[in-house]
Amino acid sequence: MIGSFSRFAAGLTTETAFDVLAVARRLRAAGKDVIELQIGDSPFPTPPHALAAAHTALDADQTHYGPSLGLPEFRTAIAQSLQRDFGLEVTAEQVAVGAGAKIFQTFFCEAFLEAGDAVLIYEPAFPTYVPNVLRRGAVPVVAPLRPERGFRPDPHDLARFLHTQPRAKAVFLNSPHNPTGSVLSPDDLLAFARLLHDTPVWLFSDEPYCHMVWQGRHISPLSLPELRERTVAVYTFSKSYSMSGWRCGFAVAPVPVIQVLGKLLNTSLSCVPPFVQRACQAALEQDGPTRDQYMHRFRTKVDLLVRELNRLEGITVTPPAGTFYVFADVRPICQRLGITSHGLAMYLLEGADDRQGLACLGGECFGASGQGFLRFSCAEPDERLVQAVQFLGRVVAAVSADGPAAARLHRWLDQHPQYRRGEDRATSR
Ligand SMILES: Cc1ncc(COP(=O)(O)O)c(C=O)c1O
Incomplete structure (x- = not known):
């Protein structure tokens, strides 16, 4: 290649949601059932x-x-x-x-x-x-x-x-x-x-x-x-x-x-x-009436996701005052598993199960102060939101007990050491 990139371009950080979206779509194309709650998009059609x-x-x-x-x-x-x-x-x-x-x-x-x-x-x-x-x-x-x-x-x-x-x-x-x-x-x-x-x-x-x-x-x-x-x-x-x-x-x-x-x-x-x-x-x-109807449906989705997540041990969610995001505190889980919050997100997507996956974002994708949180969007139908939380609960319970699931997580962390807690060197935000 001729010359070199500018310092700005070489060091540019990007919106991780689009990177995770690309991984989710690749896995989906390969036949995996991925619930996509990573990007702030809507499950509803253009009005x-x-x-x-x-x-x-x-x-x-x-x-x-x-x-x-x-x-x-x-x-x-x-x-x-x-x-x-x-x-x-x-x-x-x-x-x-x-x-x-x-x-x-x-x-x-x-x-x-x-x-x-x-x-x-x-x-x-x-x-x-x-x-x-x-x-x-x-x-x-x-x-x-x-x-x-x-x-x-x-x-x-x-x-x-x-x-x-x-x-x-x-x-x-x-x-x-x-x-x-x-x-x-x-x-x-x-x-x-x-x-x-x-x-x-x-x-x-x-x-x-x-x-x-x-x-x-x-x-x-x-x-x-x-x-x-x-x-x-x-x-x-x-x-x-x-x-x-x-x-x-x-x-x-x-x-x-x-x-x-x-x-x-x-x-x-x-x-x-x-x-x-x-x-x-x-x-x-x-399209004001359609917009209002969509907003109402988003609100119901947010309530559903908050309610379901709060049932899980180790997760605390305060209902958001606005937006279609739920920002869940998963610090106890990350601490127990020795994994960063974005590591947990990527494990849920890629590592935890061969047939099913959940796409979401670690809070650190929004800067270091977001560490220890997971961000879920409400971009899927209601029943998929419930499935997402069930999957999360199942994975966390399985890896928390000593056994094949814990061994699987450790193998995955060996392959992705950047997601071990204390070794977070992610450059993408
Ligand atoms: C806070 C904030 N600003 C800007 C944007 C970008 O909006 P748009 O996709 O319309 O450019 C988003 C999208 O998620 C957002 O959450």
């Missing part, structure tokens, strides 16, 4: 009006370039939906359409960060925040989310960040939170507003789960005048409308920021395919 609108748009040949910031009618529909759903006063000029929510992490960092700027990230965190900060040569400053605060971000950590980092430039917030399911309270946000007042710090407010709040309600920093002027809030069709593969999302920000996002879109994606935008516009305008 009907969205699908019909896409067909109509394709028949009308809406398959060409469009404006980089998005189709004007779509941007208007987005602004109206934010008013309707969350009482937010947003105009179409404050909206930029992109390919999902994730791409806006890259654009946000490109818009605001210089090398050496400091960015506060609460951890466990969505795995692509850190790589996007590093992409700019900026410095991620990590603060832990603590179980005793229900995993909600502690404003004291923000105060310390502002006090100790002369180059403080941005904060990543994510509520409802992946992977812990925490939801910011109004008091949390007020504390953030008071601290950020009079600073040059920008807020990236990642809100893909805005319709999935089971306790309290969703509050965006956009609803506080003190925060609105320094916030880039990001939404997606992947979760609320079960449209992850359509790759469509949007950002809301002050107009000058949207103009910069327009340049970043222009120089990278060009635009989101118009027929995709038409489908998403129809979802906003006509």
Whole structure:
């Protein structure tokens, strides 16, 4: 090979959910019965009006370039939906359409960060925040989310960040939170507003789960005048409308920021395919009842998974306040078996049984503060969720007793020493 990769590319960490997904699909193709709870996707189909609108748009040949910031009618529909759903006063000029929510992490960092700027990230965190900060040569400053605060971000950590980092430039917030399911309270946000007042710090407010709040309600920093002027809030069709593969999302920000996002879109994606935008516009305008029904079904799934998991010895689950994730504390099991939590996840998928497997993620896939937890998504039908927990219970009980199952686990750990507790050297997050 000629030359060498950049230091950034060579050291890039990725979203482990996609790596585990690839393993799960390979095993499935080889005939294994794999229950897939690894990725934050939906078992429900694209809502009907969205699908019909896409067909109509394709028949009308809406398959060409469009404006980089998005189709004007779509941007208007987005602004109206934010008013309707969350009482937010947003105009179409404050909206930029992109390919999902994730791409806006890259654009946000490109818009605001210089090398050496400091960015506060609460951890466990969505795995692509850190790589996007590093992409700019900026410095991620990590603060832990603590179980005793229900995993909600502690404003004291923000105060310390502002006090100790002369180059403080941005904060990543994510509520409802992946992977812990925490939801910011109004008091949390007020504390953030008071601290950020009079600073040059920008807020990236990642809100893909805005319709999935089971306790309290969703509050965006956009609803506080003190925060609105320094916030880039990001939404997606992947979760609320079960449209992850359509790759469509949007950002809301002050107009000058949207103009910069327009340049970043222009120089990278060009635009989101118009027929995709038409489908998403129809979802906003006509698929509200389907979305609400999906949300209700997700809530039932989350309750089911929490109830079933809490029956197992060595596992403790606090019901998530939002999202379709369950973040289970499995520290006693990991300690007893001498395995990391992601090791346990991979053993359940690959090692424990030749015919059956369970795909989920170790909490460390979201940063070191997630160690000792397993994240389950609710991306399978209810009966498969129950089967998943039964399988987990069976495997853990079997390996905990001295016998062939324990010997099998030890053999597997010999082949995968990176998953022994104390030897965790995973580079992927
Ligand atoms: C917190 C968070 N941000 C961003 C994304 C990415 O969303 P999208 O797939 O719409 O780009 C996800 C998806 O799981 C997420 O959980």
